[in-house]
Amino acid sequence: MKAHVIVFPGSNCDRDVAVSLGKAMGTPPGMIWHGDSEVPSTDLIVLPGGFSYGDYLRCGAVAAHSPIMKDVVSKANSGTPVLGICNGFQILTEAGLLPGVLMRNASLRYVCRDVHLRVERSDTAFTSKYESGQIIRIPIAHHEGNFFADDDTIDRLEQEDRVAFRYCDASGGMNGAGNPNGSRKDIAGILNKTGSVLGMMPHPERLADEALGGTDGTAMFDGLVEALQ
Amino acid sequence: MPMKAKIKITLKNGVLDPQGKAIEHALSGLGFDGVNEVRQGKYIELDLDHDDEASARKAVDRMCEKLLANTVIENYDIEFELS
Numbered sequence: 001m002k003a004h005v006i007v008f009p010g011s012n013c014d015r016d017v018a019v020s021l022g023k024a025m026g027t028p029p030g031m032i033w034h035g036d037s038e039v040p041s042t043d044l045i046v047l048p049g050g051f052s053y054g055d056y057l058r059c060g061a062v063a064a065h066s067p068i069m070k071d072v073v074s075k076a077n078s079g080t081p082v083l084g085i086c087n088g089f090q091i092l093t094e095a096g097l098l099p100g101v102l103m104r105n106a107s108l109r110y111v112c113r114d115v116h117l118r119v120e121r122s123d124t125a126f127t128s129k130y131e132s133g134q135i136i137r138i139p140i141a142h143h144e145g146n147f148f149a150d151d152d153t154i155d156r157l158e159q160e161d162r163v164a165f166r167y168c169d170a171s172g173g174m175n176g177a178g179n180p181n182g183s184r185k186d187i188a189g190i191l192n193k194t195g196s197v198l199g200m201m202p203h204p205e206r207l208a209d210e211a212l213g214g215t216d217g218t219a220m221f222d223g224l225v226e227a228l229q
Numbered sequence: 230m231p232m233k234a235k236i237k238i239t240l241k242n243g244v245l246d247p248q249g250k251a252i253e254h255a256l257s258g259l260g261f262d263g264v265n266e267v268r269q270g271k272y273i274e275l276d277l278d279h280d281d282e283a284s285a286r287k288a289v290d291r292m293c294e295k296l297l298a299n300t301v302i303e304n305y306d307i308e309f310e311l312s
Contacts, residue, residue: 058299065296094299101301106247148244148302182245 001228003029003044006072008063008091013049013205017085020205021046024221034066043228044081045072047088049141049203059102059144060090069095081125081228082197086142089189089199098190098199099157100149105142106182112141114214116178117165117188117202124195127164129223135172136216138202140180145201147183147190154184164198165189232277234289235308236297239270244302273297282309 003021007014014031022028029046032039039045052063063069069091076082076097084092092098105111114137122132130136149157157163165188169178179186181201189200204217240246246268253267275292279285289307298305 057296061296061299093301099301101299103245103302104247106245108247108251146247150243150301182247 001025001044001225002040002042003046003224004032004039004042005029005046005048006032006034006039006068007048008034008050008052008066010052010054011048011050011087013085013087013203016203017046017048017205020208020217021221021224023208024218024225032068034063034068037067038071039068039075042075042080044083044224045075047072047082047084047091049086049088052087052091055144058094060087060092060094063087063091064094073097076192076197079194079196081224083126083224084197084199085203085205086140086145086201089201090144092197092199097197098192099153100147100190102142102144102201103146103148103182104144105146105180110141110143111145111180112139113180114139114207115180115188115202116168116170116172118168118172118174120163120166121161121191121195124164124191124198125224125227126198126220127223128227129219133172135168135170136219137207137214138204138216139206140202141206142181142201145181145183147181147187147201149184157187157190158185160193162191162193162195163187163189164191165200165202231312232279232282232285233310233312234275234277234285235310236273236275236289236293237270237306237308238273238293238298238303239306240268241302241304270303276312285309
């Protein structure tokens with residue numbers, strides 16, 4: 001399996017995700033600078049977390065128009081799986097690969113802690129090693145993670161079963177119980193129509209090693225390797 | 230004749246504005262009564278090389294749609310001024 005991580009000026013989770021993904025793959029993914037114009041032939045593209053372009057204008061807005069993004073969008077549209085984590089999720093919405101927008105947290109605070117998520121879909125390349133309904137613990141670290149979309153878009157996401165993860169409390173309680181940022185419908189991660197693009201605010205790469213206090217994120221990378229091998 | 234575009238970007242109606250809410254609370258905490266609602270936005274100025282307003286408007290419209298505003302949640306309003 002070949003995977004590539006896009007590095008923007010201000011990305012700061014690019015190496016973390018390369019380590020977690022590389023551990024699952026047995027070989028490190030390629031790192032691609034945002035100023036390049038083409039991603040080499042690949043089975044997976046990762047847009048990492050961080051503060052691309054210092055979050056200027058809107059989070060992800062400038063990165064979404066980086067030279068490399070033309071090829072990322074074109075590869076995504078022809079079916080190459082794309083995983084956007086945190087700032088990567090923001091970039092995916094700004095690039096139009098996912099609907100909605102990540103707004104300032106309702107508390108107006110930067111939130112950095114572990115949260116619980118309910119896995120809503122286990123039939124995607126990203127989540128095949130999880131079980132539908134499983135509660136997992138994954139860290140978040142963001143100031144703009146408050147998922148917003150208009151009613152029609154939210155309805156469409158629900159009808160098309162495109163919510164991949166929802167915030168919940170430790171026992172799976174939802175409806176705001178474990179929602180750290182005010183996201184509509186407790187949404188923590190969504191998929192595109194075909195399930196080949198996933199954007200999520202939580203950081204699975206930060207909890208994929210016992211030394212870091214947990215391994216609930218490991219299944220995402222193991223699942224990707226199994227699905228895309 | 231160079232001109233200036235003054236772009237006002239505001240949140241659409243119905244989009245929650247937690248920053249506006251925080252400002253509203255701060256104003257009332259300072260004793261300013263009679264403020265019913267606060268909405269916070271952005272203001273951007275562009276110095277342009279265009280000769281006529283029609284072509285400038287066309288260009289700035291595209292800039293707003295593509296980058297300056299996120300039309301999922303924001304409206305924009307452009308004013309031109311000869312400089």
